Amino acid sequence: MNSSLNKFIIPLSAVTKESTHSAGGKGASLGEILTTGLSVPEGFVITAQAFDEVLQNNSLTYSIKETLQQCNTEEIHTLENASEIIQGAIMNCRLPAVLEHAIKHSFQELGASHVAVRSSATVEDGKTSAWAGQLETFLGVTEDTLIESVKHCWASLYSPRAIFYAISQGFLDTPASVAVVIQRLIDSDTAGIAFSVHPVTQNTQHILIEAGLGQGEAVVSGSITPDSYVLNKGNEEATILSTTISSQEKMLVRKENTIAWQEIAPPNSKQKLTDKQLAELHKAIITLENHFAFPVDVEWAFADEKLYITQARPITTLTKKYTITPDSYVFMWETGPFMPSYLSTPRALTDRNDVYPLCRLETYFDGKKCTAYLSEKDIEMLRHTTGPQFLDEAYYHDYILRFDKELALWNSFIRRVENSEYSDASNEKLIKDLTQYFEYMRDSIAYFGSTRPEFTFAAEERLRSLLKEQFPQSWHEAFFTLITPIEEDDIQREQREWQEIPHDDVSVAKHLSKFPWLVFGEFDEQKAAEFLKSRPLSDTSEEERFTKLQNAQASILSEIRDAKEAQYLARFLQEQALRRSLIKSYWMGSLYLARKLWLEIAGRLSLHIWDVLSYLTDTDIVSGLLEGTSLSSIIERRKTGYFITIQDNSVVIMDGEKAHEFFHDNIRISVEKDAKTITGQVANPGYYKGKVRKVSVGDLSTLEASLKEFQKGEIVVTTMTQPNMMVLAQKAGAIITDEGGITSHAAIIARELGIPCVVGCLHAMTSLEDGEEVIVDAGEGKIVRLSKKATK
Known part of the structure; x- marks a missing residue:
């Protein structure tokens, strides 16, 4: 090659860890892996200097900088x-x-018909990892599409979301460039990821391997549920501690000039890796960890029985004190123990970024209550980058198709679990169903997250704009009329059907199976049935209300200039409200439907079921079932407190004093408990003066206690309303919540009941006291405190 081009094209075999400035982080890592003797797909790097040269030759360097100066993150x-x-x-x-x-x-x-084309950022890790994370990868690229794919990689440095990160995190002027790695595309038989330190338990002697058939992107992106293997690192030979096999229904394969999904019929329920392959991976992962001198997470592939390493990243934070990006945080929600055994919300961030692209969520249990916090920067990012995607009706249609498909799979699985008997089941069977339960719980949390206010913000703003144009004085009333659903939700359907059926034992059992969220946290069928029979009844006649509402919506739309757009926006907001309530019902009800599974697990571990649910991770449970590990000390330690955070795209749990110290050192949030006024978002307009009653419903017993204490006309103050709180809400004069937006469950039932509602107050539960008198001004979204004296 012409020596003048050496700085523009470098063979992977000539790249080392010193080449980051030219080959980018990914390219440098691949070159370094080659020095260990492990196999990496052949390839070369188009250096960052080549990109810089192209920009200069086309007079783009200055114009790009000038264009970026015109950006404002407040104006998407x-x-x-x-x-x-x-x-x-x-x-x-x-x-x-x-x-x-x-x-x-x-x-x-290279002599390859198809290659993988991957962006490789040269910006510093940590400081700008979010920016670098937006860059593109293309698989199945041919010579005809090679240059275009390279340009796409370069251009991805300036996507709207990447620009937003650059500005909001204050490094717009940081020198940044991108190299492009070109590698022979491996037609992998099996591929996946591996961690040299278990990312959940942080057990340094455990290796976690996840595997699926076909291209590894399916595992990396979370599009399939992979096999999972835990191996003991300490032994020279691989010792398999646990194996969880998943049924795979589809895989990514190369088809002509693209990578596409291929159905697996019938689904493959066999182990994806042989013991020999696991042993080879075991050796390779240890080699990489020793070479980098850090724990690593590795992407790998087997093709024609040969192992290839396609990426390896040092997990440096595991070897030092944990830190999180300095930021201001806002309250998200509060509850009792978070049940970290689910790890649902954090895993939704790491595994289902396609649905819920949030970067940070910090969860803290102080020994009594659990609170979660979101980064203010992340909220702004979602509002201005992800939220506007829902303005595109085609994007929303695709979202609905994915949601409906996954919900059907979840329903099919949980009904199978409900009808299964576990008393004679093997530990492996328990672990298999438990693992799948966690996966579906993670997915449901991700979709629930995508109904949060940040995702509906753009649609709300656009609909308000259309209405203000036509109804400058009465747009507020028109807005809430349009976004109110005109079909039954699960709560209304349950109440109607309850009044239509006989209340014998068989009918009640069937009703509980259909609406299990009614008895969240209860595992005794008899107690659940008794609660159902004893609860107060309510008027469920909705037909007339729906007819009036439908006519009112049609009247409003007939006067709007762009009625088609307004109709879509209203439908989107209505459906997101119903979908949010539906998902919440699903995950609340899943505990009751899976009670036989949970009770059997608790019995075999000789632990109380609520200790298992509240204080153990999935890996803890697996260790207890397979290895007989005593879990009592872990439970006692976590009862004193824990902190859940994301480190290097993995969920990390700290407990005890370490958790308390980490929270106080890193989470900056101030709550003015004596503030005269608390503000939130109007969810249903109105004005009400009354006394506060704080309600926290963790399980059926606390719900029953709240029903007895709550006096008609009191104001419900809660973190977020739950589907089984409808009877309590019917006695309320108004509703105040810390969490949620206009599509929240509280907003729906407040409109249904015709009472004022203010949501998203952040710290009403912390600031207000039982019995104090307040004014709920749900026209302005304010809670005005009249007296702090608590009266019963």
Whole structure:
């Protein structure tokens, strides 16, 4: 190769850890892996200097900087406009003929028909990892599409979301570039990821391997449920501690000039890796950890029985004190023990980023109550980048299709679990169903997260804008009329059906099976049935109300200039409200439906079921079942407190004093408990003066206690309302919640009952006291405190 091009094209075999400035982090890591003797798919790197040269030759360096200066994160269209201008310029730029020839020549020397084209950022890790994380990868690229794919990788440095990160985190002027790694595409038989330190338990002597058939992207993206293997690192030979086999229904494969899904019929329920392959992976992972001198997470593939390492990243934070990005946090929700055995919300962030692209969620249990916090920057990012995607009806249609498919799978699984007997089941059977239970719980939490206010913000703002144009004085009333659902939700359906059926034991059991969320946290069928029979009845006649509401909505839409857009926005907000309530019902009800599974697990561990649910992780449970590990000390330690955070895309749990110290050192949030006024978001307009009653419903017993204490006309103050709180809400004069937006469950039932409601107050549960008198001004979204004296 011409020596003048050496700085633009580098064979992977010539790249080392010292090459980050030219080959980027990913390229440097791959070159370093080669020095260990492990196999990496052949390839070369188009250096960051080549990208810089192309920008300069096309006079883009200054114009890009000038365009970015016009961006304002408060105005999303400025980011989109800048991205469109910059990306368009990059896609249309001309490569120097000698560089284009060198790229194609290097491709031909690989002797591959298809390659993988991956972006490799040169920005510093940690400081700008969120920016680097937005860059593109393309699989199944041919010589004909090679240059275009390279340009796409370059252009991805300036997507709207990447620009938002750059500005909001204050490093717009940080020198950043991108290299492109070109590698022979491996037609893998089996592929996946591995961790040299278990990412959940942080057990340094355990290796976790996840595997699926086909291309590894299916495992990495969380699109399939992989097999999971835990191996003992301490032994020279691989010792398999646990194996969880999943049924795989589809896999990613190369088809002509693309990578596409291929159905597996019938689904493959066999072990994806042989013991020999596990042993080979075991050895490779230890080699990489020893080489990097850090725990590593590894992407790997087997093709024609040969092992390839496709990526390895040091997990440096596991070897030092944990830190989180300094930021301001806002309260998300509060409850009793979080049940970290689910790890649902954090795993939704790490495994289902396609549905819930949130970066940070910090969860803290102080020994009595559990609180969760979101980063203010993340909230702004979601509002201005992810939320606006739902303005596109085609995007929303695809979202619905995915949601409906996953909900059907979840329902099929949980009904199978409900009808299974576990008393004679093997530990392996318990673990298999428990693992799948966690996976579905994770997915439901991800979809629940995607109904949060940050995701509906853009649609709300656009609908308000259309209504203000037509109804400048009465847009507020028109807005709430349009977004109120005109069909039964699960709560209304349950109450109607309850009054239509006889209340004998068989009918009640069937009703509980259909609406299990009614008895959240109860595992005794007889107690559940007794509660159902004793609860107060309510008026469930909704037909007339729905007819009036439908007519009112039609009247409003007939006067709007762009009725089609307004109709879509209203439908989207209505459906998100119903979907949010439905998902909450599913996960609350799942405990009752899976009671035989949970009770059997608790029995075999000789532990109380609530200790298992509240204080153990899935890996703890697996260890207890397979290895007979005593879990009592873990439970006692976590009862004093724990902190759940995300480190290197893995869920980490700290407990005891370490958790308390970490929370106080890292979470900056101030609550003015004596503030005269508390503000939130209007969920249903109105004005009400009354006394506060704080309600926290953790299980059936606390719900029953709340029903007895609550006096008609009191104001419900809660973190978030639950589906089984409807009877209590019917006695309330108003509702105040810390969490939620206009699609929240509280908003729905407040509109149904016609009472004022203010949501998203953040710290009403912390600030207000039982019995104190307040005014709920649900026209302005304010809670005005009249007296702090608590009266019973």
